[in-house]
Amino acid sequence: MVNLVQNIVLVTIILVFAALEIRSRKHEHFHATADDTKLELFMFLTLLAVSQPFIFLVTDKLSALAMPEQRNAWAHLPWWAMGAILLVADDMTQYWWHRASHSPLLWPLHRAHHTAHYMSIRITYRNNFFYYLMMPGLWASGVLIYLGFGNAYLVYIVIKLTVILGAHSAVPWDAPLYRVKWLHPLAWVLERTVSTPATHWAHHALTNEDGIGHYKGNFGNLLFVWDLLFGSAKITRRYPPKVGLQDDLLFGKERWFVEMFYPLIHSRRAHSAMVPGGRAYEEAQVDRHAAQQPAASQARGTGPRP
Template identity: 70%
Template sequence: MPQKMTWLLIAVAIAGFAMAEIISKRYRDTVHATSNDTKLELLMSLSLLVFTQPLIVLVTDALCQRFAPHLRNAWSTLPWWAMVAILLVGDDMMQYWWHRISHSALLWPLHRAHHSASYMSIRITYRNNFFYYLMMPGLWVGAVTLYLGFGTVYAAYVVVKLAVILGAHCAWAWDAPLYRIRALHPLMWIVERTISTPATHRAHHAITNVDGIGHYKGNFGNLLFFWDVLFGTAHITRQYPAEVGLRDDQLFGAERWNHQMFYPLCQSSREYSALKFGGQIYSDESAVEMSLDGAADSTR
């Protein structure tokens, strides 16, 4: 796929979902972003596009040329379906596991920025910590496949993956009207177990799990939701959580954009924060306990 065509299709995908958010009025009604949010989302998207991805490709190319010069374009004769299979495992499945371990205490500070948004929108697609993407194994594997000669197939794969991810984050839930059509229920049963959808991904962004809809400890898939099905982290309800975001931000105020983007180089000054050494991670269970304590105090 020519580079110009790749960028054109990416632009069409972004513009299409942006228009869907605007026309459906979901952006107006649900996206209440602050300047702090905008700085984080804009700077992270630009840094990924302008710095991180080009750097990973250049470094990988240099290393491969140094240690394996004979492998340049060595796999370019593989059939397209074989290349896609390799990308799905080497990039998408690897991203599933990277995403999953990023919800551990050690790596959570590098990923919490993505969950700190109190709204769903395509604008949060690349809202993350700077080092989250720099360390993402799938991006490095993807750069290796480019060296091996996957160029055209990789470009098409990126377009498809981006379209699915944008759709999963879109303020307008494209799957909602399809769930209401009874004749489509069998098809949607397959779709929601194959790719990430707004319903399954919103559950991952939910502020709580106690309603039975939220599932922020699962639904980690990016392009393929199938990885969640395969590895036992899937939660499918065809419902949408009432709130998304982080409980600790509700309780103690939003973290500054630079702390979210550049931790551990920049650390939070907030009293309760995961973005500083020795900080705490708050869950909805913690918030419930605090609310009960507060209610008890008020009756004394």
């Protein structure tokens, strides 16, 4: 029941943000490929219909076996206590999972989220299939729902999904806060509390060389507080001109089914993190590649962007 209500609310929130993107006509500049659309659509559907229901079902069954007398045992806790527990058990663990996913070992499971060359709500759940199955926060949330957090989780997840979708939206809702001087104090508080388009777009930046990009930081999902606490925050109040991955420009984009189902399916690209022993293509390597083949890259129109 919790999963069904959550999905209805999620679809409603998505439709609202989608309407804003369409009204702004930003969607006309995405130039998304067929592979982009397939990856985003199939990952969204499998998360809602397969991954999360599976995790919640398994945690419910295992919790009933391990602690049958504890079902709804924490339902008496006040709302603020439930909220604090969820922030730690779900959002803080997702921060660390996200941060760990930028390591060589787990990068192939998260890489798909960064291969989009546009920012939009449609990329919010663009990840590898196993990325969510292994996410600690979902498993912890399943246990908490068993303990009596069902209603609290619904409220929490509505707030979290709204913030996350807003952070990925092609329409940066925080821009007016930076333009209007008397709103600057509110901007200062919000950008240090929750993920905003400015801070999260920086995480998706094509390069760090523009002074805005920070793709090895700004990992927060709901709360940006975690980035401040754990030293990964960068706030510029600006938006990177380009997003995506440099190696996609050099070697071509990976196929959607490779991005979604690695390691069950391996890449056939010249350089790829999604092969046994493969690794991410670092910015320094892009610079060396450009120095070695500047004319060829420019002729193909696939060289590294400034």
